Amino acid sequence: MNVETLAVGTELLLGQIVNTNAAAIAVRLADSGMTHVRQTVVGDNATRMQDAIREAVGRCDALVITGGIGPTQDDITREAVAAVAGVPLFFDEAYARDMRVLWERRGREFPESNLRQAYRPEGAVAIPNPKGSAPGFRIEVDGCWILALPGVPAEMLAMLDDDVMPFLVSMTGDDASIVVSRVIKSWGMSEAAVGELLSDLFEGSENPTVAFLASAGVIKVRLTARASTQEAAHSLIAPLETEVRRRLGDHIFGVDDDTIEGIIHALLLERRWTIATAESATVGMVASRLTSVAGSSATFRGSIGAYASDIKTSLLYVPEDLMRTKGIVSQDTALAMARGVRRRLGADVGVAVTGSAGPEPLEVEAGTMCVAVVTPDGERARTFTMPGDRERVRTYTATAALHQTRLALMGS
Amino acid sequence: MNVETLAVGTELLLGQIVNTNAAAIAVRLADSGMTHVRQTVVGDNATRMQDAIREAVGRCDALVITGGIGPTQDDITREAVAAVAGVPLFFDEAYARDMRVLWERRGREFPESNLRQAYRPEGAVAIPNPKGSAPGFRIEVDGCWILALPGVPAEMLAMLDDDVMPFLVSMTGDDASIVVSRVIKSWGMSEAAVGELLSDLFEGSENPTVAFLASAGVIKVRLTARASTQEAAHSLIAPLETEVRRRLGDHIFGVDDDTIEGIIHALLLERRWTIATAESATVGMVASRLTSVAGSSATFRGSIGAYASDIKTSLLYVPEDLMRTKGIVSQDTALAMARGVRRRLGADVGVAVTGSAGPEPLEVEAGTMCVAVVTPDGERARTFTMPGDRERVRTYTATAALHQTRLALMGS
Numbered sequence: 117m118n119v120e121t122l123a124v125g126t127e128l129l130l131g132q133i134v135n136t137n138a139a140a141i142a143v144r145l146a147d148s149g150m151t152h153v154r155q156t157v158v159g160d161n162a163t164r165m166q167d168a169i170r171e172a173v174g175r176c177d178a179l180v181i182t183g184g185i186g187p188t189q190d191d192i193t194r195e196a197v198a199a200v201a202g203v204p205l206f207f208d209e210a211y212a213r214d215m216r217v218l219w220e221r222r223g224r225e226f227p228e229s230n231l232r233q234a235y236r237p238e239g240a241v242a243i244p245n246p247k248g249s250a251p252g253f254r255i256e257v258d259g260c261w262i263l264a265l266p267g268v269p270a271e272m273l274a275m276l277d278d279d280v281m282p283f284l285v286s287m288t289g290d291d292a293s294i295v296v297s298r299v300i301k302s303w304g305m306s307e308a309a310v311g312e313l314l315s316d317l318f319e320g321s322e323n324p325t326v327a328f329l330a331s332a333g334v335i336k337v338r339l340t341a342r343a344s345t346q347e348a349a350h351s352l353i354a355p356l357e358t359e360v361r362r363r364l365g366d367h368i369f370g371v372d373d374d375t376i377e378g379i380i381h382a383l384l385l386e387r388r389w390t391i392a393t394a395e396s397a398t399v400g401m402v403a404s405r406l407t408s409v410a411g412s413s414a415t416f417r418g419s420i421g422a423y424a425s426d427i428k429t430s431l432l433y434v435p436e437d438l439m440r441t442k443g444i445v446s447q448d449t450a451l452a453m454a455r456g457v458r459r460r461l462g463a464d465v466g467v468a469v470t471g472s473a474g475p476e477p478l479e480v481e482a483g484t485m486c487v488a489v490v491t492p493d494g495e496r497a498r499t500f501t502m503p504g505d506r507e508r509v510r511t512y513t514a515t516a517a518l519h520q521t522r523l524a525l526m527g528s
Numbered sequence: 529m530n531v532e533t534l535a536v537g538t539e540l541l542l543g544q545i546v547n548t549n550a551a552a553i554a555v556r557l558a559d560s561g562m563t564h565v566r567q568t569v570v571g572d573n574a575t576r577m578q579d580a581i582r583e584a585v586g587r588c589d590a591l592v593i594t595g596g597i598g599p600t601q602d603d604i605t606r607e608a609v610a611a612v613a614g615v616p617l618f619f620d621e622a623y624a625r626d627m628r629v630l631w632e633r634r635g636r637e638f639p640e641s642n643l644r645q646a647y648r649p650e651g652a653v654a655i656p657n658p659k660g661s662a663p664g665f666r667i668e669v670d671g672c673w674i675l676a677l678p679g680v681p682a683e684m685l686a687m688l689d690d691d692v693m694p695f696l697v698s699m700t701g702d703d704a705s706i707v708v709s710r711v712i713k714s715w716g717m718s719e720a721a722v723g724e725l726l727s728d729l730f731e732g733s734e735n736p737t738v739a740f741l742a743s744a745g746v747i748k749v750r751l752t753a754r755a756s757t758q759e760a761a762h763s764l765i766a767p768l769e770t771e772v773r774r775r776l777g778d779h780i781f782g783v784d785d786d787t788i789e790g791i792i793h794a795l796l797l798e799r800r801w802t803i804a805t806a807e808s809a810t811v812g813m814v815a816s817r818l819t820s821v822a823g824s825s826a827t828f829r830g831s832i833g834a835y836a837s838d839i840k841t842s843l844l845y846v847p848e849d850l851m852r853t854k855g856i857v858s859q860d861t862a863l864a865m866a867r868g869v870r871r872r873l874g875a876d877v878g879v880a881v882t883g884s885a886g887p888e889p890l891e892v893e894a895g896t897m898c899v900a901v902v903t904p905d906g907e908r909a910r911t912f913t914m915p916g917d918r919e920r921v922r923t924y925t926a927t928a929a930l931h932q933t934r935l936a937l938m939g940s
Contacts, residue, residue: 129564131554132739135547138569142543152541153576155569157550164565171583297542308639311600315641318601327538327572328600329545330680340542393812393833399819400805400812403833407811410887410918418839421805421815421831423824427873431830431843461839475822501634504659506822 117150117288118176122168124184124193125267126159137182137272144281149295149342150178150288160190162199169200173260178284180276183267185250187229193264194253198237201257206238215249243279247271254283261287296349297340300360301374302367303333303519310335313363317356324352333515334376337364369522376518377409383525384415384465389492391521392463393419394432394453396444397471397485401514417463422453428470432456445471445480447497450488458490466490467521473509485513489524496524529562529700530588534580536596536605537679538571549594549684556693559707559752562590562700572602574611581612585672590696592688595679597662599642605676606665610649613669618650627661655691659683666695673699708761709752712772713786714779715745715931722747725775729768736764745927746788749776781934788930789821795937796827796877801904803933804875805831806844806865808856809883809897813926829875834865840882844868857883857892859909862900870902878902879933885921894918897925901936908936 121141127133138155145152153176158164165184172179184193198205212234219226236242236253243252243263248271254263263280265272302310307330311318314337318326324341337360341352361368370379384391393403403419406412420431425444428434433456434449442448453468467489474482483504488497500516502509533554535547550567557564565588570576577596584591596605610617624646631638648654648665655664655675660683666675675692677684697707714722719742723730726749730738736753749772753764773780782791796803805815815831818824832843837856840846845868846861854860865880879901886894895916900909912928914921 128551129554129567130558131551131556131564134551135567139540139543139546142541144543146542152543153571154580155541155547155567157567159565168566306636306639308599308641312639312641315601325538327602329539330598338539338544395812398816399828400807400815400831400833403812404810404816404922407833407835408919408922413835416811416835418835418843419812419831419833421812421819421833423819423828423830424873427830431872460843461836503630503634507820508659510816510820 117178117284118153119145119150119178119180119284120154120156120172120176121152122172122179122181123155123157123267124160124165124181125157126161126190128157129159137267137269140269140273141180141182141276144276146295146297146340148281148285150284160184160192162192162196165192165196166199169196169262173200173257173262176260178261178263178287180280181262181264182272185233185252185264185266187227187232187250191232194232194235194237197240197253197255197257197262197264201237201239201255201262203238205235206240208234208236208242211242211251218249243275245271245275246278247274252279254280294344294346294349295340295342296346296353297338298353298357299329299372300337300339300357300364300368301370302335302337302364303369303376303515304367305335305364307335310337310364314360317359324356326356333512366523369519375409376515376522377405380406380518380521380525381409381412381415383522387464387525389464389525390415390417390462391465391467392417392457392461394457394466394468395419395421396423396428396453396469397473398469398510398514398517399423401510402467402469402517405514405518417461420457420460428453428456431460433459443479445478445484445486447486447488447499450486451490451495451497454488454490454495464492465521465525467517469513469517471509471513473506473513475506483509485509485516487513487517487520489517489521491524493527494524496520529590529696530565531557531562531590531592531696532566532568532584532588533564534584534591534593535567535569535679536572536577536593537569538573538602540569541571549679549681552681552685553592553594553688556688559709560693560697560700561707561754562696572596572604574604574608577604577608578611581608581674585612585669585674588672590673590675590699592692593674593676594684597645597664597676597678599639599644599662603644606644606647606649609652609665609667609669609674609676613649613651613667613674615650617647618652620646620648620654623654623663630661655687657683657687658690659686664691666692706756706758706761707752707754708758708765709750710765710769711784712749712751712769712776712780713782714747714749714776715781715788715927716779717747717776719747722749722776726772729771736768738768745924778935781931787821788927788934789817792818792930792933792937793821793824793827795934799876799937801876801937802827802829802874803877803879804829804869804873806840806869806878806880807831807833808835808840808865808881809885810881810922810926810929811835813922814879814881814929817926817930829873832869832872840865840868843872845871855891857890857896857898859898859900859911862898863902863907863909866900866902866907876904877933877937879929881925881929883921883925885925886918895921897921897928899925899929899932901929901933903936905939906936908932
């Protein structure tokens with residue numbers, strides 16, 4: 117079933133609010149195996165709204181409209197749908213009476229403008245609103261089901277879950293397919309490199325589909341399968357996931373909701389190790405990410421932000437000589453910092469970062485960042501050349517340090 | 529000028545990400561007096577994308593497309609626009625060469641798939657991407673300007689502000705085409721309280737307009753004026769700004785691009801003071817924000833993330849007795865930490881945070897956070913009760929600590 121969504125509201129077109137309703141509906145459509153083909157937003161303008169509805173009716177099997185069914189003059193969804201359907205508005209006496217009773221029971225005067233909410237296109241079925249006063253409605257127009265819901269997210273969601281989704285699923289008949297997605301998360305390769313490695317899997321992929329998402333150095337590969345049961349969808353994904361894992365190997369650090377911080381925390385708990393950080397250029401970033409995990413006090417000891425180089429010596433035992441001969445931004449200094457913070461804070465694992473975040477170079481070119489990790493089992497150090505501005509360099513380096521930590525904990 | 533936006537990305541139709549780009553573009557269009565008539569989202573599907581572009585070209589004067597210009601196979605905006613324009617793709621040799629050089633300089637192998645980014649529809653002008661590798665482009669098709677930008681918000685925004693908005697404004701030839709915005713930033717009052725204090729200024733405001741934006745505890749009041757010259761726009765804003773300043777007083781910490789971190793850095797430079805942080809619940813967050821400022825090595829000494837309480841004693845000289853009698857989460861402990869980090873790291877100003885970030889309570893209810901600032905001129909400590917989840921509590925507390933630091937530095 118091809119479904120579109122249409123949000124109505126000038127406040128969306130002015131950027132005063134973000135269309136989160138569209139994403140909430142999208143997730144449910146995907147979960148129910150429906151194809152979400154297009155989202156549209158128009159303002160509170162009768163002609164533009166009718167145009168948008170008419171176009172959608174010509175394209176899809178169901179159109180979910182959010183917004184425009186409240187009591188004010190600029191709530192025009194009822195009129196627009198009626199115009200496209202070519203029917204008059206119908207006044208629901210029973211609903212109007214119920215509304216009056218409800219207000220009277222609350223001891224408040226009934227605003228007559230609320231009666232606008234008792235209208236709906238003739239032939240439409242009301243969709244009850246358990247969280248508000250504006251009822252929704254559904255009506256079939258030229259083979260397309262139009263479902264109108266309020267714009268208020270809490271009301272919209274309740275009606276979507278209680279009424280609209282079950283209705284749409286019942287309309288799909290016995291073909292109602294289940295959609296299952298698996299997100300495989302990798303680090304250490306560019307999006308282009310991942311795309312290239314997997315390009316033959318992607319080419320012409322229809323079921324499962326393969327998609328890529330990049331954010332802050334992490335490349336996510338999303339596999340999505342459709343089938344009539346959960347089991348069938350999973351078994352469509354399984355061989356593809358195995359193949360993606362084989363090709364990306366160690367670059368994969370997790371799936372779905374896994375975070376690198378959570379994975380490190382779990383690895384540390386498993387080994388009964390604690391961790392501490394010594395950060396120069398990224399001061400505090402690695403530490404704050406490690407402590408974003410609830411319960412991290414079981415594995416995280418503390419951190420030393422050694423921005424001034426005398427602090428590297430006084431608190432982290434980095435010999436001045438070493439920094440002079442090898443450089444403050446060097447793998448040797450990073451290793452000395454990691455060893456130093458383990459000793460100073462009594463931790464099993466030490467993670468250290470030293471570098472030149474920019475914009476001005478410090479010893480070395482801006483963007484040169486050294487990361488070291490020392491565990492009871494061994495040591496590793498890497499140098500990265502990070503592109504971009506100061507914040508990007510720092511953020512990406514913190515991410516890199518976390519991934520180096522994971523690799524060190526896994527002994528690879 | 530009627531403008532539409534079109535976002536491309538199956539991840540949007542699956543609800544995996546929210547279309548925040550549309551809202552960001554919407555705000556700028558509104559500020560510039562352009563009419564934003566429709567937003568559309570389609571997936572990475574060639575036919576549907578061409579349809580959406582063709583329809584928009586028939587309706588509006590400019591179409592801003594976000595997404596689909598990266599290096600992977602599912603990035604199809606270039607091809608779709610070329611198809612609608614009826615032109616072939618053109619390969620930009622110079623850009624391809626520059627990309628290769630850039631990758632080689634970073635010492636990384638160049639993925640050939642990146643060359644996809646060197647294509648654009650023949651006749652299109654490239655829009656430089658200062659924050660990423662995918663250039664955008666603009667091309668006129670049947671009297672409609674199509675402007676293609678990346679989907680990555682930071683890249684999209686930079687290109688929108690540097691290139692697309694000035695271009696669109698120049699195309700309007702509008703007399704009152706100069707838009708000037710002034711953002712006044714406040715901390716320490718709720719959005720509702722700010723809104724109430726300024727409600728009479730806001731009611732029916734058309735030029736200048738008044739809008740409120742809240743993010744992480746900072747309430748921004750945006751004044752926007754349109755006029756035919758910069759001077760005229762500024763003089764529309766000036767009296768309103770004076771009135772807003774009078775009403776919000778000390779809660780205002782900056783304007784426009786001012787950041788609390790930059791303001792603290794400037795205050796420290798002025799006083800020739802250095803700063804250091806001691807953080808428990810927020811570990812590293814205050815430190816990483818202070819060092820986000822370029823040149824912060826002139827004022828920032830270092831930081832100690834004292835998660836384990838024995839570190840508060842061993843590195844920050846906080847007496848065990850004090851923590852036992854007053855509590856680890858107490859203003860007394862925060863003050864002792866601030867004094868301790870000044871002494872340990874040889875800084876003039878010490879900022880400390882101790883608290884219970886949750887989800888489990890630690891001594892006190894989750895969300896109870898104590899902040900202390902010690903300067904050569906005096907000491908201050910405050911307790912905050914922060915609502916929300918662990919990340920929200922930590923982020924808001926880091927912001928609160930920075931604002932307490934500013935107030936302490938100003939001696940108020």
